[in-house]
Amino acid sequence: xxxxxxxxxxxxxxxxxxxxxxxxxxxxxxxxxxxxxxxxxxxxxxxxxxxxxxxxxxxxxxxxxxxxxxxxxxxxxxxxxxxxxxxxxxxxxxxxxxxxxxxxxxxxxxxxxxxxxxxxxxxxxxxxxxxxxxxxxxxxxxxxxxxxxxxxxxxxxxxxxxxxxxxxxxxxxxxxxxxxxxxxxxxxxxxxxxxxxxxxxxxxxxxxxxxxxxxxxxxxxxxxxxxxxxxxxxxxxxxxxxxxxxxxxxxxxxxxxxxxxxxxxxxxxxxxxxxxxxxxxxxxxxxxxxxxxxxxxxxxxxxx
Numbered sequence: 001x002x003x004x005x006x007x008x009x010x011x012x013x014x015x016x017x018x019x020x021x022x023x024x025x026x027x028x029x030x031x032x033x034x035x036x037x038x039x040x041x042x043x044x045x046x047x048x049x050x051x052x053x054x055x056x057x058x059x060x061x062x063x064x065x066x067x068x069x070x071x072x073x074x075x076x077x078x079x080x081x082x083x084x085x086x087x088x089x090x091x092x093x094x095x096x097x098x099x100x101x102x103x104x105x106x107x108x109x110x111x112x113x114x115x116x117x118x119x120x121x122x123x124x125x126x127x128x129x130x131x132x133x134x135x136x137x138x139x140x141x142x143x144x145x146x147x148x149x150x151x152x153x154x155x156x157x158x159x160x161x162x163x164x165x166x167x168x169x170x171x172x173x174x175x176x177x178x179x180x181x182x183x184x185x186x187x188x189x190x191x192x193x194x195x196x197x198x199x200x201x202x203x204x205x206x207x208x209x210x211x212x213x214x215x216x217x218x219x220x221x222x223x224x225x226x227x228x229x230x231x232x233x234x235x236x237x238x239x240x241x242x243x244x245x246x247x248x249x250x251x252x253x254x255x256x257x258x259x260x261x262x263x264x265x266x267x268x269x270x271x272x273x274x275x276x277x278x279x280x281x282x283x284x285x286x287x288x289x290x291x292x293x294x295x296x297x298x299x300x301x302x303x304x
Contacts, residue, residue, distance in 0.1 A: 003298055010294035017287035021280065032272055033111040034137050036077035038084055042068040043257045044229075049249030051092070051100060052235065057194045059245050062094030066251055070136070073106075076120045082111045083120045084136060101247075105152050109135040114222055116150055116157075124152055133157035138215075138222035140272070142174055149176075153209050153231075154183045160215060168216050168225050169262035178213040185209050185233075195235065195243040205235040207246050218265040220272055225261045228252050 044066040053060045069087045076083030083106070090101040105124050108117040108131065116122075116131025123129055133148030149160040160178035167173070186207040192199040209231065216226035233246035253261075 005294075005297055007294065007298070010291050010298075012287075012290050014287065014291060017284060017291070019283050019287075032140060032268075032275065034082050034109070034114070036072050036074050036082045036111070038070060038072035038082070040070050042070070042261075043254040044068070044227075044251045045254055046249035046251040049247070050245050051247045051249070052244055053092075053097065053100065055097065057191070060092065060095055060097070062092040062097070064100075064249060064251070065091045065093050067091075073120075076108065077111075080110050080112060081108055081117050081119070083108045103152075107131060107135045107150075109137075113139045115139075124155055129155045134160075137224070138217050140220065140222050142217050142219040142222050144174060147176065149178055149213075149215070151178070151180055151213070153211075154180060154185055156183070160213070166216065169259065171218055171225060171262055171265060173216045173218050173225055176215045176217065178215070180209065180211045180213065182208050182210040188235075190235070195237070197237075197243065203237055205237055205243060207233060208236055209233045218269060221265050221268040223261065223265040223268060225265050226253055226258050 046064040046066065048061065049064045050059055050061050051064075052058070067089050071085050073083040073085055086105040086107070088101075088103045088105075089099055091098045092100050103125055106120070106122050108120045108122050109115060110117060114134045114137040116133060116135045118131055121128075122131055131150055133150045135150055138147065144162045144165075146159050146161045148157045150157045158178050158180055160176040163175045163177050165172060166175050184206045187204055188207065189202045190205050192201060192203045195203065195205065197203065211232055212230040214228040214230075215224055217223065218225055229249075229251040231247055231249050231251065233248070234242045235244045235246050236242050
């Protein structure tokens with residue numbers, strides 16, 4: 001009887017020992033991913049921002065409230081790909097001007113690496129776009145190096161360079177900075193008089209954007225926990241002369257949004273630790289104990 005029990009224990013132990021690396025390297029990798037059914041609301045604010053008000057036909061100064069709603073399109077998810085739709089609304093709370101800017105964005109990306117995938121009618125404000133670089137999340141196990149990150153204002157990807165390791169909400173995170181060079185984002189028609197020009201009638205002006213985006217990323221999960229956008233947008237006539245500000249603002253996440261992102265990143269990191277370390281280690285230790293116990297039972301029977 002001891003021999004039978006010993007063999008059973010050895011068999012179960014061997015199975016657990018083999019299972020441990022499978023959980024560590026295969027099961028964990030397949031379970032840890034961006035969700036297809038994502039839903040989240042992020043809030044940002046820009047204090048003392050300046051923007052050109054179309055309704056008032058002048059540059060206004062005020063505090064901006066920015067709401068970003070992200071919803072996963074489950075029907076578009078397939079294999080390693082997830083699809084998220086985003087809606088952004090900007091309100092001037094100082095002057096009571098709602099919806100001074102409204103934008104939409106549809107993105108597809110690899111749920112493991114966070115890199116853009118060009119499919120599923122991806123677009124910005126209904127205009128098709130070619131996605132490049134990191135979209136919403138960064139890869140798991142982020143390194144201290146330069147990553148290409150997609151910028152929705154320009155519809156292009158630019159390098160985000162590692163700057164420092166810092167603390168956000170008690171989490172050790174990596175800070176990356178992305179500098180956007182002056183880039184034309186749109187061409188519109190506006191009254192010359194509004195732009196301070198002596199000409200009569202309307203003129204064409206280019207909207208030119210540059211700025212610096214800063215990302216604080218929890219490295220184990222690749223999850224953003226804080227973001228800051230320094231935006232500088234101007235209106236230039238076709239001769240390249242700057243005629244008016246379009247938007248000058250520094251947008252920062254609210255404390256409530258940041259706290260929520262920190263909590264989510266911490267929960268995800270704990271899940272990753274459990275799947276990649278705790279469970280495999282327990283399986284390995286239990287497996288070894290069972291194998292040794294089984295061998296001892298068989299040996300005792302032989303000695304008897």
